[in-house]
Amino acid sequence: SQELEQSPQSLIVQEGKNLTINCTSSKTLYGLYWYKQKYGEGLIFLMMLQKGGEEKSHEKITAKLDEKKQQSSLHITASQPSHAGIYLCGAANNNDMRFGAGTRLTVKP
Amino acid sequence: NAGVTQTPKFRILKIGQSMTLQCTQDMNHNYMYWYRQDPGMGLKLIYYSVGAGITDKGEVPNGYNVSRSTTEDFPLRLELAAPSQTSVYFCASRRRDRGSEGYTFGSGTRLTVV
Numbered sequence: 001s002q003e004l005e006q007s008p009q010s011l012i013v014q015e016g017k018n019l020t021i022n023c024t025s026s027k028t029l030y031g032l033y034w035y036k037q038k039y040g041e042g043l044i045f046l047m048m049l050q051k052g053g054e055e056k057s058h059e060k061i062t063a064k065l066d067e068k069k070q071q072s073s074l075h076i077t078a079s080q081p082s083h084a085g086i087y088l089c090g091a092a093n094n095n096d097m098r099f100g101a102g103t104r105l106t107v108k109p
Numbered sequence: 110n111a112g113v114t115q116t117p118k119f120r121i122l123k124i125g126q127s128m129t130l131q132c133t134q135d136m137n138h139n140y141m142y143w144y145r146q147d148p149g150m151g152l153k154l155i156y157y158s159v160g161a162g163i164t165d166k167g168e169v170p171n172g173y174n175v176s177r178s179t180t181e182d183f184p185l186r187l188e189l190a191a192p193s194q195t196s197v198y199f200c201a202s203r204r205r206d207r208g209s210e211g212y213t214f215g216s217g218t219r220l221t222v223v
Contacts, residue, residue, distance in 0.1 A: 009149070033211050040219075042113075042199060043152075045211030088151060092208060095159055096142060096167060101151040 003027075004091055004100035012106045013079050021074045021103045023089035029069045031092030037102070038085045046074075079107045111135050115200050115215035122190045122222045130185040130218050132200030139205040141183040142212065143167075143175065145196040152199065158183055159205070190222045 003026040013019050023032065031050050035043040047056045049065035049072060056063055060077045076083055084107045090097040116131045134141065139160050144152040144167075154167030158177040172194060174186040183202075187194060197219050201212040 004151075031208060035211070035214075040217075042214035042216045043201075043212070045213070048209050048211055050209070090152075090212075095140065095165075096154055096157050097212065098154065098168075099144075099152040101149060 004089055004098060006087075006089060006100035006103050008103060009101065010104040010106070012108065015080060015107055015109050016078055019076050019079055019105070021087050021105075023072045023074070023100055025070050025091055027070070029065065029072070029091055032065055032069075032072045033090040033092070033097065034063050034072070034074055035088045035090060036085050037088060043088065076105075079105075081107045081109055083107055113200055113202055113213050113215035115198075115218050117218060118216070119219050120221070122187075122220065124190060124192065124222060126190050127186070127188050128190070128220075130187070130198055130200075130220075132183045132185065132215060133181050134183075134200075134202040134213070135181065136202065136204075136213065137180060138202035138213070139180070140203050141177065142201045143173070143183070143185045144199045144201065145169065146199060146217075147196050155185065155198075187220075192222050194220065195222045196220060 005024045033048045034046040037043045052067040052069045054065045062075045065072045086102045088102045089100045113134045142157045143155040153169045156175040158164045200215040203212045
């Protein structure tokens with residue numbers, strides 16, 4: 001089955017700093033999803049990447065899928081306290097989705 | 110539009126007890142899912158359904174049962190609760206032909222088995 005590895009496991013940044021979270025797959029990705037989760041809440045869909053080399057942005061968050069479709073990165077520019085939470089990548093797997101373990105982001109004001 | 114609604118939000122069970130976690134969606138989504146989330150472990154798929162009357166096992170189905178008698182409802186049944194089932198449970202749904210929109214998640218049920 002497909003394994004997704006996220007790095008780092010946790011990240012603490014000062015407000016205003018940029019950061020990157022990585023998601024690496026053991027198999028070719030046919031659909032890579034990024035979600036954000038606030039503590040005690042459900043997951044919020046951020047964006048989905050499908051094509052090699054694809055890049056999408058939503059406000060100050062940019063996600064990329066590499067050409068080989070086995071790695072994705074999520075980049076946050078000028079982080080804010082509202083960006084804090086757990087970021088999870090998910091890979092489409094036939095009729096369901098498998099997730100990485102998540103990256104916990106703390107933004108210090 | 111309520112989205113995906115899960116009840117209860119919190120529950121404490123004693124070992125050996127049974128319970129049903131409820132999940133309802135009002136978006137007419139074909140596909141529905143149950144995941145569990147343990148600390149630092151991401152989400153693990155328990156069961157999923159691609160339509161009424163059809164269910165299938167995910168990665169960690171042991172100790173759980175599901176049914177899908179209607180498009181809207183996808184309850185998860187725990188029989189003989191064990192401490193290993195202490196977790197946060199999430200229900201999710203999506204339309205069959207809209208994979209690019211991602212899943213819609215409920216707010217979760219936090220279950221403790223003591």
